[in-house]
Amino acid sequence: MNAPWEPIPSPYVEFSREAWRQLRANTPLTLTQSDVDELRGLRDPIGIDEVEDVYLPLTRLLNLFFTGDSGLRDALSTFLNESVRPTPFVIGVAGSVAVGKSTVARLLQALLARWPEHPRVELVTTDNFLYPNAELLRRGLMTRKGFPESYDRRALLRFISRIKAGAKEQSIPVYSHLEYDILKGERQTVRTPDILIFEGINVLQVPPTGSLSVSDYFDFSIYVDAKVEHIREWYVERFLALRRTRFSDPRSYFHAQARAQSDPEAVAFAQSIWRETNERNLTENILPTRARATLVLHKGPDHAVQRIRLRRI
Ligand SMILES: Nc1ncnc2c1ncn2[C@@H]1O[C@H](COP(=O)(O)OP(=O)(O)O)[C@@H](O)[C@H]1O
Ligand SMILES: CC(C)(COP(=O)(O)O)[C@@H](O)C(=O)NCCC(=O)O
Numbered sequence: 001m002n003a004p005w006e007p008i009p010s011p012y013v014e015f016s017r018e019a020w021r022q023l024r025a026n027t028p029l030t031l032t033q034s035d036v037d038e039l040r041g042l043r044d045p046i047g048i049d050e051v052e053d054v055y056l057p058l059t060r061l062l063n064l065f066f067t068g069d070s071g072l073r074d075a076l077s078t079f080l081n082e083s084v085r086p087t088p089f090v091i092g093v094a095g096s097v098a099v100g101k102s103t104v105a106r107l108l109q110a111l112l113a114r115w116p117e118h119p120r121v122e123l124v125t126t127d128n129f130l131y132p133n134a135e136l137l138r139r140g141l142m143t144r145k146g147f148p149e150s151y152d153r154r155a156l157l158r159f160i161s162r163i164k165a166g167a168k169e170q171s172i173p174v175y176s177h178l179e180y181d182i183l184k185g186e187r188q189t190v191r192t193p194d195i196l197i198f199e200g201i202n203v204l205q206v207p208p209t210g211s212l213s214v215s216d217y218f219d220f221s222i223y224v225d226a227k228v229e230h231i232r233e234w235y236v237e238r239f240l241a242l243r244r245t246r247f248s249d250p251r252s253y254f255h256a257q258a259r260a261q262s263d264p265e266a267v268a269f270a271q272s273i274w275r276e277t278n279e280r281n282l283t284e285n286i287l288p289t290r291a292r293a294t295l296v297l298h299k300g301p302d303h304a305v306q307r308i309r310l311r312r313i
Contacts, residue, residue, distance in 0.1 A: 012296070012309040020308045021053040027060045030114040031107075039106040042245075043238050045303055046103060051111075054297065054305045058222075059111045061295075061310075062091065065220055066118055066195065087164050088192055089118070090217050093199040094293065095224030096286055097146060097278040098235035100303060104224055105199040118194035126200025126214075127175035129156045132182040146201055146281050160217045163196055178246060180253030201281065204289035215292065223293035228282065230301050232274055239270035 015023075031039075033048045040046050066089045077084045093105045105123055113121040129151050136142045141150050155172075162170055174186040190196075198214065204221060207213035215221065226234075243266055247258035261269060290296060296309040 011311050011313045013312045015308045015310070017053055017306055017308070020057055023057040023060065024052065025057075025060060027056045029056065031110060035110065036107070039103065039110055041100060041103045043234070043241050044100050044103045046100075046107075050304055051107065054308070055107050055111055058295070059108065059115070062108070062112060062195075062220060063115055063117060065089070069219065085166065087166060088122075088194060088196045089219045090160070090164070090196045090198060092203040092215055092218040092221040092293075093197060093224065094201065094204045094221065094286065094289060096226075096228075096231050096282045097201060098238055099224045099226055099231050100234075100299065101199050101201075101224050104222065104297065105197050109197055112195055120191075120193040121195045121197065122190055122193040123197045123199065124159075124172070124188075124190055125175070126151065126156065126198070126203060127177075128173050128182075128188065129153075129159070130175055130182065132184075133180070143277055144281075146277065148202055148205055148285055151202065156214055157212060159190075160198065160214045161212075163190070163192060164217050166192065168192055178249060178252050201286050202289075204292045205285065206289070206292075221293045221295070223290045223296045224299070225290060225296050226299040226303075227301075228279065230299070231282070232271075232279065233301075234303070235274045235278060236267060236270045239273075240266060 029048070029052055031048070031051060036046060036048055036051055069089060070086070073084050073086060091108070093101050093108075095101045102125070105125075109121045109123045113119055130136075130145065131139070131141070131150060131152055133142065136145060136150060139149075141147070144150050159170060159172060169189055169191045171187040171189050174183045174188050175181070176183050198218070203218075204215050204223065205213055207216075240263075243254070243258045246252055247254045249255065252258070257269070258266070294311050297305045298307040298309070300306040
């Protein structure tokens, strides 16, 4: 019998950025710096070198997994003695608020769509499935936005299971960061793609016992990781940048507040939203899901990916 202190082998293999970039093989660079500038989030300094070092090897790996999927489908077809049709390959992208998930997701969408095997790549963010503010207020959840209970989990599950079941198209709600709410009367149409990227803080959440969760439908998942103290800084810096830009739009939820607050008051306000909502959610709900990801991208203090961990078992 093994002694209780014997270590459990890690399911991951870890790469430095230098080692990972060698795995690009001959994957061509299909984006320019100005494409990257359009795709990156506010205050995300990502450059073309990072696309080459980190994201080209990653798209090569994803393409290999995508192609390998047809082998499993053939096995199932043989077993069932009927043809099993392809379903969209679903990639989950998880991680804290302000860690830069949306840049990763948009870059992957642009890069993967340039491969001939899977030209149709859709990107859906889970904020579209948040309850509207009126419902969050009714449930006493307005300061818990982003926590698992602030999402319509049945709608999330219905969406992803219909995608996998081959529904031609679906209409889903639309969340606006500007208005900080679900938009009344607006819908996004999602046509069943070759690849679906499903991005959101809680996509790797485990379901309550006995039920399914969206991650049960993932073919691959990515956790975007960084130290909590770095993400906190990024959140506050981004809040201040938004205050100088998007919050000046009268439609912005934070418009009146941004005008009334002094600079130090704005910093204290951003720090309090971070502390009371986002950091709590990170430590209680998001970070514990990291161990479930197929791949972990670890960012350093300058936002750049430094280390990559890939599940090999
Ligand atoms: N209050 C806000 N107003 C306008 N845009 C915002 C606001 N908060 C976040 N965003 C934008 O929404 C996107 C998603 O942000 P977030 O959920 O924190 O994820 P991440 O930073 O990991 O991509 C980012 O592009 C960010 O710039
Ligand atoms: C909308 C979010 C919950 C992110 O949602 P996601 O797309 O990751 O499901 C987050 O950006 C947010 O607004 N959090 C609430 C606290 C805050 O204002 O930062």
